[in-house]
Amino acid sequence: MIRLLMALLLVMASHSSLAALQVFATVPEWGALAREIGGDKVSVFAATTALQDPHRIQARPSLLAQARRADLVVATGADLEVGWLPLVIRDSGNANIQPGQPGYFEAARFVTLLDVPVVLDRAHGDVHAAGNPHIQLDPRNLFRIGEALAARLAELDPSNAQAYLAGYKAFAGKWQAAIARWEKEALPLRGVPVLVHHDSFIYLANWLGLKTVGTLEPKPGIEPTSGQLSGLVARQQNAPAKMVLRTAYQSAGPSLWIAEKTGIPAVMLPFTVGGTPEAGDLSGLFDDTVQRLLKAMH
Numbered sequence: 001m002i003r004l005l006m007a008l009l010l011v012m013a014s015h016s017s018l019a020a021l022q023v024f025a026t027v028p029e030w031g032a033l034a035r036e037i038g039g040d041k042v043s044v045f046a047a048t049t050a051l052q053d054p055h056r057i058q059a060r061p062s063l064l065a066q067a068r069r070a071d072l073v074v075a076t077g078a079d080l081e082v083g084w085l086p087l088v089i090r091d092s093g094n095a096n097i098q099p100g101q102p103g104y105f106e107a108a109r110f111v112t113l114l115d116v117p118v119v120l121d122r123a124h125g126d127v128h129a130a131g132n133p134h135i136q137l138d139p140r141n142l143f144r145i146g147e148a149l150a151a152r153l154a155e156l157d158p159s160n161a162q163a164y165l166a167g168y169k170a171f172a173g174k175w176q177a178a179i180a181r182w183e184k185e186a187l188p189l190r191g192v193p194v195l196v197h198h199d200s201f202i203y204l205a206n207w208l209g210l211k212t213v214g215t216l217e218p219k220p221g222i223e224p225t226s227g228q229l230s231g232l233v234a235r236q237q238n239a240p241a242k243m244v245l246r247t248a249y250q251s252a253g254p255s256l257w258i259a260e261k262t263g264i265p266a267v268m269l270p271f272t273v274g275g276t277p278e279a280g281d282l283s284g285l286f287d288d289t290v291q292r293l294l295k296a297m298h
């Protein structure tokens with residue numbers, strides 16, 4: 001009888017130690033970061049893929065089901081998910097992941113946001129009141145976000161707190177070395193003028209020293225018009241860009257039209273984890289981004 005009881009206790013202990021923290025990441029980059037820090041202590045669900053515009057997601061029943069069982073929601077914030085995440089969180093009925101609770105985490109709270117608007121006016125397009133939310137493309141931002149995320153994971157799962165803190169420490173050491181390598185490789189990109197489909201790359205440009213000289217969208221979130229594109233081609237005479245950038249989820253047509261008219265390369269960047277086959281994790285995201293930019297220079 002005692003032997004049976006001991007066996008049952010061992011099974012229960014192993015099950016409790018294997019019960020991973022359920023993480024609901026709104027976008028692939030935060031899912032990848034949670035995996036880097038949490039390892040086998042977390043089970044991560046990413047609500048979107050690199051081939052979806054994170055601004056425009058449907059609050060599907062499958063997302064509600066995942067949110068209902070989540071211990072932690074990891075969002076970008078800064079209004080990136082404002083069109084769908086509040087609805088998912090509200091209708092999930094999960095009290096632990098509501099804003100203000102430990103089970104709700106916004107990455108944008110831990111970094112300095114760029115492009116904060118002086119005037120808020122819907123006539124200017126889809127303007128984000130808090131600033132540009134595409135914070136993942138400056139890898140330096142992942143230090144503060146990762147440190148805060150590790151602390152939050154430890155708060156929610158204190159029995160594995162040391163594992164989360166060790167996971168972040170290992171990530172930060174690896175990340176510091178990788179950033180130094182990327183910055184050295186990317187030196188030829190400093191000061192290079194580029195056109196962008198949408199203001200998706202402001203943090204990347206700020207980090208690498210790229211100079212954004214035009215946007216294919218006439219206003220944020222408004223699809224490129226023939227007039228806007230023709231104007232950018234005409235400007236090539238006096239303020240020539242060296243390449244035109246778009247994300248994996250944006251239509252290739254406008255960039256390719258510019259490339260055809262001007263002779264500059266149209267460059268698709270992964271933008272987030274999974275955006276290209278090479279961008280399978282966070283390191284791959286930046287490896288591939290830097291290499292694609294450098295290749296376009298030749």
